[in-house]
Amino acid sequence: xxxxxxxxxxxxxxxxxxxxVAALAVFVGSAELSPGxxxxxxxxxxxxxxxxxxxxxxxxxPRILVALVAGGALAVAGVAFQGLTRNPLAEPSxxxxxxxxxxxxxxxxxxxLGASVPEALGTTAFAFAGxxxxxxxxxxxxxxxxxxxxxTLLLAGVIVGxxxxxxxxxxxxxLDVNRLGGVIHWLLGNVAPIPAGPLALFGALAxxxxxxxxxxxxxxxxxxxxxxxxxxxxxDAERLKRRMFVGAALLTGAVVAFAGPIGFVGLIVxxxxxxxxxxxxxxxxxxxxxxxxxFLLAADTLARSLIAPAELSVGVxxxxxxxxxxxxxxxxxxxxxx
Amino acid sequence: MSRVxxxxxxxxxALAALxxxxxxxxxxxxxxxxxxTLPRPPERIVSLVPSxxxxxxxxxxxxxxVGRTDFCDYPPAARLKPSVGGMVNxxxxxxxxxxxxxxxxxxxxxxxxxxxQLRRLGIPTYLxxxxxxxxxxxxxxxxxxxxxxxxxVAALADTLARRIDAVRRAVAPYPRVRVLYVLWxxxxxxxxxxxxxxxxxxxxxxxxxxxxDGQAYPRFSLEAAVARAPEVIILADHATAGxxxxxRPAPEKWRQLTSVPAIRSGRLHxxxxxxxxxxxxxxPEGLETLARIIHPEAFR
Numbered sequence: 001x002x003x004x005x006x007x008x009x010x011x012x013x014x015x016x017x018x019x020x021v022a023a024l025a026v027f028v029g030s031a032e033l034s035p036g037x038x039x040x041x042x043x044x045x046x047x048x049x050x051x052x053x054x055x056x057x058x059x060x061x062p063r064i065l066v067a068l069v070a071g072g073a074l075a076v077a078g079v080a081f082q083g084l085t086r087n088p089l090a091e092p093s094x095x096x097x098x099x100x101x102x103x104x105x106x107x108x109x110x111x112x113l114g115a116s117v118p119e120a121l122g123t124t125a126f127a128f129a130g131x132x133x134x135x136x137x138x139x140x141x142x143x144x145x146x147x148x149x150x151x152t153l154l155l156a157g158v159i160v161g162x163x164x165x166x167x168x169x170x171x172x173x174x175l176d177v178n179r180l181g182g183v184i185h186w187l188l189g190n191v192a193p194i195p196a197g198p199l200a201l202f203g204a205l206a207x208x209x210x211x212x213x214x215x216x217x218x219x220x221x222x223x224x225x226x227x228x229x230x231x232x233x234x235x236d237a238e239r240l241k242r243r244m245f246v247g248a249a250l251l252t253g254a255v256v257a258f259a260g261p262i263g264f265v266g267l268i269v270x271x272x273x274x275x276x277x278x279x280x281x282x283x284x285x286x287x288x289x290x291x292x293x294x295f296l297l298a299a300d301t302l303a304r305s306l307i308a309p310a311e312l313s314v315g316v317x318x319x320x321x322x323x324x325x326x327x328x329x330x331x332x333x334x335x336x337x338x
Numbered sequence: 339m340s341r342v343x344x345x346x347x348x349x350x351x352a353l354a355a356l357x358x359x360x361x362x363x364x365x366x367x368x369x370x371x372x373x374x375t376l377p378r379p380p381e382r383i384v385s386l387v388p389s390x391x392x393x394x395x396x397x398x399x400x401x402x403x404v405g406r407t408d409f410c411d412y413p414p415a416a417r418l419k420p421s422v423g424g425m426v427n428x429x430x431x432x433x434x435x436x437x438x439x440x441x442x443x444x445x446x447x448x449x450x451x452x453x454x455q456l457r458r459l460g461i462p463t464y465l466x467x468x469x470x471x472x473x474x475x476x477x478x479x480x481x482x483x484x485x486x487x488x489x490x491v492a493a494l495a496d497t498l499a500r501r502i503d504a505v506r507r508a509v510a511p512y513p514r515v516r517v518l519y520v521l522w523x524x525x526x527x528x529x530x531x532x533x534x535x536x537x538x539x540x541x542x543x544x545x546x547x548x549x550x551d552g553q554a555y556p557r558f559s560l561e562a563a564v565a566r567a568p569e570v571i572i573l574a575d576h577a578t579a580g581x582x583x584x585x586r587p588a589p590e591k592w593r594q595l596t597s598v599p600a601i602r603s604g605r606l607h608x609x610x611x612x613x614x615x616x617x618x619x620x621x622p623e624g625l626e627t628l629a630r631i632i633h634p635e636a637f638r
Contacts, residue, residue, distance in 0.1 A: 030423075031435035055431045058459060115454055182449040185426050192451060193430075195458055309432035310408060310423030 007283050010276070014290040018068065021294055025064050025301045030308035031055045062193035066202070067300045067314075068293035070191060070259045071269075073206040075292025077251035078266020079284050080213045083220035084244040087150055088271060089329055092131075092252040093263030094154065096161030100134020101127040101249075101256035102187060103164040103171075108257075110175055117197040120257065124205060128253035134160050135249050150333065189262035189315025191300045202258045209251035210289055216240055216247075217281035224279060262296070262315045264322020269295050271329065368464045369473075369480065370445065376462050379486050380440035384433055386425060386452075387444045387466060391416050392618035393477055396494055399485035405436040412612065412620070430455055440464060440484065468617030469534050469554060471541065475499060477617060494619065501622035502541065505629045508636045509543030515632050517544035518568035518600070521555060521611075522576075523588055528558045534617060542629035543636070544570065564598055570632055571600040574611040607631045 001009070027038050033052050040046040041056035048054075074092060081090040081097075092098045104126035113119040113126075141156035142149065165187070172183050194202070213220075219240050222230040227237050255262065269292045270284060277283045296314065299321075303314040365375045384405035385391040391410035394403050406419045407428060420436060422428040425447045433441070441456055441463045456463045464484065466477060475495050482491035517539050521527045529535035530551035539546040547566040548558055571592060589608065595601050609631070613624035630637050 029431045030429040031431035033435075051435050051437060054434050054459060059431050059434065181426060181447070182451070185449060186451070190451075192455065193458075304429065308423075309421060309429035311427045311429055313427075 003280060003282060006277065007286065010283065010287050011290060014287060014294060018290055018294045018297070021297050021301070022064050022068070025067075025297055026056065026060050028301065028305060029055065029060060030304070059193050062195070062199060063191055063300070064297060065199060066194055066259060067191045067297040069199075069203050069206050070255045070262065071265050071292040071294070071296025071299075072289040073209060073251040073255050073292070074262060074265035074296070075269035075288035076210050076213055076266075076285060077248040077255075078292075079270045079281065079288045080220075080244045080248035080251070081266065082270060083223060083281060084241055084248070085153060086224060086226075087153060088274070089150070089154060089267065089326065089333065090157075091264065091266040092248070092255075093161070093261060094267065094326070095135065095138050095157035096159070096164065097131045097135045097138070097157075097249065097252050098256055098261035098263065099161040099164035099168075100137075101131040101253045102261045103134075103167050104128070104130025104253065105257055105260075106168050106171055106183065110171065115194070115198060117201055120198045120201055124201075124254050124257040127257040128250055130164070131249035131253040131256070132245070134164060135245055139245075185313065186260050188313035189260040189318070190311075190313045191259050191262075191296070191303075194258060198258065202254060205254040206251060209247045209254065210285070212243060212247035212250070214285045216243060217285050220244070220281040221279075260313075260315065262318055264318045264325065265292055265296055265299075267329070268318075268322055268325050271325070366464070366483070369466045369468075369476070372465060374440075374462050374464050376440060378439075380438075380462075380484055382436065382438045382440070383484070384422060384436055384438040384441045385410060386422070386428060386448050387442060388412070388612075389468060389477065389616040389618035390442045390444075390466060390481060392616060392620060393481045394485065396619035397478070397482050397485055397487050397490045399481070399487050399490075402485055404438060405433060428452060430459070434459065434461075442466060442481075442484075444468075469532055471502065471534060471537050471621065473534070474617045474619075474621045478619070498619060498622055502625060505622070505625050506541055509629055509633045512543055512633050512636055514543060514545040516547050516567065516569045516599075517632060518547050518563050518566075518571045520571065520573045520592075523573065523591065526558045526560050526563065527555055528563070530554055530556045535614060538614065538621070538625050538628055539632070542625055542632045544628075544632040564595060568598060568600045569603070570605045570607070571598070572628070572631060573606070573608040574614070575608045576611055605631075 027035055031051065033055060037046070037052035038056050041052040046053040078091045081092065081095060082088050105123055108123040108126035113123045137160050138153065138156045142153040144152065168183065168187070172180050219235045222233050222235050223237065223240060231237050270288055273284055273287050273291055277287060299317040300314045303312040303317050306312055363375065363377050364379065365373055368374050381402055382404045383394070383402050385394060385403060386407050388407070388410045391403065391406050392412055394400055395413050395416060400415070403419060405422050406416055407425050408421050408423060409425055410416050422433045426449055438461060441461055443453065443463055444466050446467060453463055468474065468477060475498060478495050478498065479491055482488050519529055519535055519539060521529060528548040529546060530553040531549055532552065532554040536546045536549045547563065547568050573589065589606055592606055593601060600606060609627055613620045613627065
C-alpha cells in the first residue's frame with residue numbers, strides 16, 4: 001500500500017473510532033439521561049432550559065471537544081519531542097515541559113487573568129513561555145558532546161518538572177493559600193467544558209502547532225537517521241529543532257492553559273501508532289492528532305464515570321496507564337542499549 | 339429507590355412544602371460581598387458546604403434542599419438527599435439534573451473552576467465563608483433569609499448564642515490553660531490566629547499556643563510546640579470524616595513527649611473534628627466539648 005493509502009485507511013479507522021467513543025461519551029454520564037432525551041437535545045428538539053439540553057449541549061459536548069483537541073495536541077507534541085530528541089520516551093510531562101507550562105498558568109492566574117477569549121490567549125502565552133523555559137532548560141542540561149544521552153535527558157526532565165512543581169506550590173502557599181487545594185487538584189489534569197469562544201481559540205492554537213509539526217514531518221524522518229546524515233541530506237538541523245521546540249511547546253502550553261497538565265498521552269499514543277504504522281512522521285503526525293483525541297476522550301469518559309457522581313482527574317487515569325507503559329518502554333530501550 | 343425516583347420524591351416534597359408562591363425577584367449580597375440576583379426566592383437549593391447543609395436542617399428548611407456533597411453527612415437525614423460528589427470535584431451534570439435555582443458554595447473547599455462553570459450555566463451561586471464564631475450566627479441569618487424562614491432564625495440564633503455564652507461564663511473564673519490543638523499530626527498542622535478554632539479555644543477558657551501565627555492553618559514545628567509547654571493537647575479525630583487511618587489521632591506518639599506538662603498530667607484528648615471545624619449549628623456542642631476538656635473543674 002502506498003503511504004497515502006495507508007494514511008487514508010488509518011485516519012478513516014481512527015475517525016470511526018473517535019465517532020464511536022464520542023457517541024458513548026455523549027450518552028453516558030451521572031445525570032442519567034435517557035438516550036431519547038440526549039437525542040432530543042442533540043437534534044435541537046429539547047427546550048434550551050431543559051436539563052437534557054444543558055447537560056448534553058453545555059456540559060458533555062464541549063467537554064468531548066476539549067478532550068479531543070487536548071488529546072490530539074498532546075500526542076502530536078509527543079511525536080515532535082520524540083522526533084527532536086530521537087527518543088521514544090520524550091513526552092511533555094516526562095520532560096517537565098507540562099510543569100513549566102503549569103507554572104506559567106499559575107502566574108497568569110496570580111496576575112488575575114480570567115476565562116474570556118483575550119485573557120485565555122494571555123494565559124496561553126504565559127503557559128507557552130513556561131513550556132519553552134522548561135524545554136530549553138532540559139535541553140541545555142542534557143546536551144553533551146556526542147548528542148543527548150537517554151538517561152540524562154529523562155533525569156533532566158524529572159528534575160526540571162520537580163523544580164517547577166515546587167515553584168507552583170511556593171507561589172500558591174505564599175500568595176493564596178486558600179486556593180492550594182484547588183491548584184493541587186488542577187495539577188492532576190482535568191478536562192472541563194469551556195465556552196465556545198475560548199474553545200475555538202484552543203482549537204486554533206492546537207491546529208497551529210499541529211501544522212508546524214506536520215510541515216516538518218519529512219525532515220523529522222531524515223533527522224531519525226542521525227543529525228549528521230540529516231544535514232548531509234540538506235536538512236537545516238538547527239532550524240528544524242528550533243521549530244519543533246516551538247511547535248511542541250505551543251501544543252503543550254495550550255493544553256495546560258485550557259485543561260491542565262495531563263501526562264503520558266504523548267507517550268502512549270505515538271508508541272501504539274508506531275507499532276501499527278511504522279516510523280514515518282508523515283503518517284504519525286496526523287494519526288497522532290486523531291488517535292490522541294480518541295485516547296484522551298476515552299480516559300475522560302472513564303474519569304467521570306468510575307466514581308460518579310464525584311469525578312476523577314483524567315490525568316490520574318492517563319498516568320495509571322502511562323506509568324507502566326513508560327517502564328516497559330524504558331526496559332526495552334535499556335535492553336537495546338546493553 | 340433509583341436516583342430518578344429519589345429526585346422525583348424530593349421534588350414532590352419540595353412542592354408540597356411550598357408556601358404560597360412568591361414571585362418577586364430579589365438581589366442579595368453573599369458573605370463575600372458579591373451581589374446574587376434570584377428571579378424568585380429559591381426553592382431548589384444545592385448545598386456544596388457541610389456547614390450550610392447543617393444550618394438548613396437546623397432551620398427546618400430541608401424541603402428546599404435538593405442536593406448536597408458527599409461530605410454533608412449531618413444530620414443523618416441529609417444522607418438521604420442526592421449527592422453531587424465531593425466538594426472539590428462535584429459532578430456538574432448531576433448538579434444540573436437536580437435543577438437547582440440556587441447553589442450555596444464556599445471559597446474554602448470548593449474550587450473556583452466550579453464557580454466559573456456555574457456562572458456559565460446561569461445557576462446563581464451564593465458564596466459563604468466562615469472563620470469567626472460570629473460567622474455562625476451570620477450564616478444562620480443568611481440561610482434563614484434565603485429559605486424564607488426568618489421566623490425560625492431568632493429561636494435558633496438565640497439558642498446558639500445562649501449556649502456559647504453559658505460556656506464563656508462557666509470558664510470565666512478559672513485561669514487560662516495553655517492548649518495545643520493538633521489539626522493534623524504529620525506534618526504538624528495547627529490552628530493559627532485566623533482560624534475559628536483559635537477563637538473557640540479562647541472561648542473555652544484556653545489559650546492556643548499556636549495563636550501567634552497569622553495564617554489560618556499553619557504548619558508548625560514540633561519543637562516550638564513542645565517548648566511552649568502546653569498543659570492540654572487535643573488531637574483532632576478525622577476518622578469520622580473519612581475513615582482512613584491517616585486521620586486517627588495516634589496518641590502513642592505524643593505520650594513519648596514526657597517532658598510536656600500535658601503528657602505528665604495525662605491531659606491528652608481527642609475530639610471529633612466535624613463538631614468543631616464546621617461553622618454550623620453544632621459549634622456550641624463543639625465548644626462545650628472543648629470547654630469540658632480544658633476546664634473539667636468548671637462543669638462538676
